[in-house]
Amino acid sequence: MSKRTQVSAVVNGDPVDFLTDPGATLLDALRDELGLTGSKEGCGSGDCGACSVILDGRLVCSCLVLAVEAEGRRVETIEGMAEGGRLHILQQKFLEHAALQCGFCTPGILVAAKALLEVNPDPTESETRYWLAGNLCRCTGYDKIIRAVMDAAAELRQVRV
Amino acid sequence: MAQLDFIAPVSPEQAAAALLAGGAGARPLSGGTDLLVQLRSGRLPPGLIVDLKRIPEAIGIRQEAGGFVIGAATPGIALGEHAALTAAWPGVIEAANLIGSTQVQGRATMAGNLCNASPAADSVPALVAARATCLIVGPAGRRTAPVESIAVAPGRTSLAPGEFVLEIHLPARSARSADAYLRSIPRTEMDIAVVGVGVNLTLDADGVITDARVALGAVGPTVIVADAAAEALIGSKLDDAALARLDTAARAAATPISDKRGTADYRTKIAGVLARRAATIAYARAEKTA
Ligand SMILES: Cc1cc2nc3c(=O)[nH]c(=O)nc-3n(C[C@H](O)[C@H](O)[C@H](O)COP(=O)(O)OP(=O)(O)OC[C@H]3O[C@@H](n4cnc5c(N)ncnc54)[C@H](O)[C@@H]3O)c2cc1C
Ligand code: FES
Numbered sequence A: 001m002s003k004r005t006q007v008s009a010v011v012n013g014d015p016v017d018f019l020t021d022p023g024a025t026l027l028d029a030l031r032d033e034l035g036l037t038g039s040k041e042g043c044g045s046g047d048c049g050a051c052s053v054i055l056d057g058r059l060v061c062s063c064l065v066l067a068v069e070a071e072g073r074r075v076e077t078i079e080g081m082a083e084g085g086r087l088h089i090l091q092q093k094f095l096e097h098a099a100l101q102c103g104f105c106t107p108g109i110l111v112a113a114k115a116l117l118e119v120n121p122d123p124t125e126s127e128t129r130y131w132l133a134g135n136l137c138r139c140t141g142y143d144k145i146i147r148a149v150m151d152a153a154a155e156l157r158q159v160r161v
Numbered sequence B: 001m002a003q004l005d006f007i008a009p010v011s012p013e014q015a016a017a018a019l020l021a022g023g024a025g026a027r028p029l030s031g032g033t034d035l036l037v038q039l040r041s042g043r044l045p046p047g048l049i050v051d052l053k054r055i056p057e058a059i060g061i062r063q064e065a066g067g068f069v070i071g072a073a074t075p076g077i078a079l080g081e082h083a084a085l086t087a088a089w090p091g092v093i094e095a096a097n098l099i100g101s102t103q104v105q106g107r108a109t110m111a112g113n114l115c116n117a118s119p120a121a122d123s124v125p126a127l128v129a130a131r132a133t134c135l136i137v138g139p140a141g142r143r144t145a146p147v148e149s150i151a152v153a154p155g156r157t158s159l160a161p162g163e164f165v166l167e168i169h170l171p172a173r174s175a176r177s178a179d180a181y182l183r184s185i186p187r188t189e190m191d192i193a194v195v196g197v198g199v200n201l202t203l204d205a206d207g208v209i210t211d212a213r214v215a216l217g218a219v220g221p222t223v224i225v226a227d228a229a230a231e232a233l234i235g236s237k238l239d240d241a242a243l244a245r246l247d248t249a250a251r252a253a254a255t256p257i258s259d260k261r262g263t264a265d266y267r268t269k270i271a272g273v274l275a276r277r278a279a280t281i282a283y284a285r286a287e288k289t290a
């Protein structure tokens, strides 16, 4: 009965059309239909955050969104974070602080951290840790990640004034 | 994932008709943070998914008749952003905002938490303590039901075929009233409640409790309305004797099982402790309201 459905959405500012199975997740569609493989599947059950994207302004796990739900919606992924060839400050700070090792969690954490700084430009360390509690990292032990986000927040605040 | 069908109706009546036509395999979709996990793990066979998020009444928070109407598909994060709602019902909002991570909050709803019918659902004891009601839409029209009548057993609800929750209603607040919700989990974040307690209090001008409601989660197959625990508080100023009576009554009301998250003895004891603490928080909040 199920047939492939046409979905029109805006991904990283660009209008896109793709065909998808009604049972496919947004993560599947991003990776397999649109070739945006930055978002990762760590668990497929909402626990690890490696698939984090911003859907109509809200941080979500794309593994728990059906691709067909994206019809007419705006999706922001890690691929939209650098502008042209220029890395986002968060990305630069992750490199400077060595806040990644294998890198599998990194796209999801960067997207989640960007969402945090959009609503809270001056987060405390504890607010940052709670906001990122849904992003698991098996390599770094989190400290460097938190330091990179705090440093990026401080720098972004200076850029703004 | 397995093959399934999907529709996103724009009116409640269309949704009810689709759910009815879809039969036993048809499911409403709000945030999908339970439903997608269940579908993907194969625990739930694929069927028809009816997305409620395109129905205008199912989205957003409206103030009505002194109370609040919350669209069933409104995510947790939007509840916490609503200043008037958070001021009137701090316990309901803290319970809803405990659900999962930031990412889960971007999607998860109280209606989904309720209709998933997990005994450990965090927002449900707080909604029950608040005397919240559901506006239910179905093939036969609309009806209103108290929140505590929805879950009937783990994973099972009283909703008839084709019925779904369109709105959750929080009643008008009387003066000097407040609520609180506390849960106990083994970790600091991202875990399932071992015990959850919602307490809702109203005080008179002298600080005497005139109305109370206590609801216990995760210590029975569905949320327990602990009437004796509420009565233990009425007429008191939440002194030590009242707190001791509350503790005893909450423990007596709890009917937990033992599992890997905690033994029945432990859960019973914690139900008493959390009831005391939640009542203390609710009392302090109520004193601060005008
Ligand atoms: C990582 C993670 C952490 C979590 N942490 C917690 C936690 O701390 N505490 C907690 O309580 N839960 C937790 N959950 C479970 C889940 O997020 C909550 O139960 C959530 O509130 C479900 O809401 P939803 O809108 O996503 O529901 P959905 O997944 O959309 O639906 C859940 C069920 O209810 C039905 N349904 C949905 N909406 C309606 C409606 N309006 N009318 C009738 N039926 C409906 C669906 O068909 C389905 O059976 C967690 C889940 C994940 C993935
Ligand atoms: S893959 Fe989505 S949360 Fe882990």
Ligand code: FES
Binding pocket: A099, A100, A101, A102, A103, A104, A105, A106, A136, A137, A138, A139, A140
């Ligand atoms: S860097 Fe390897 S999981 Fe985070």
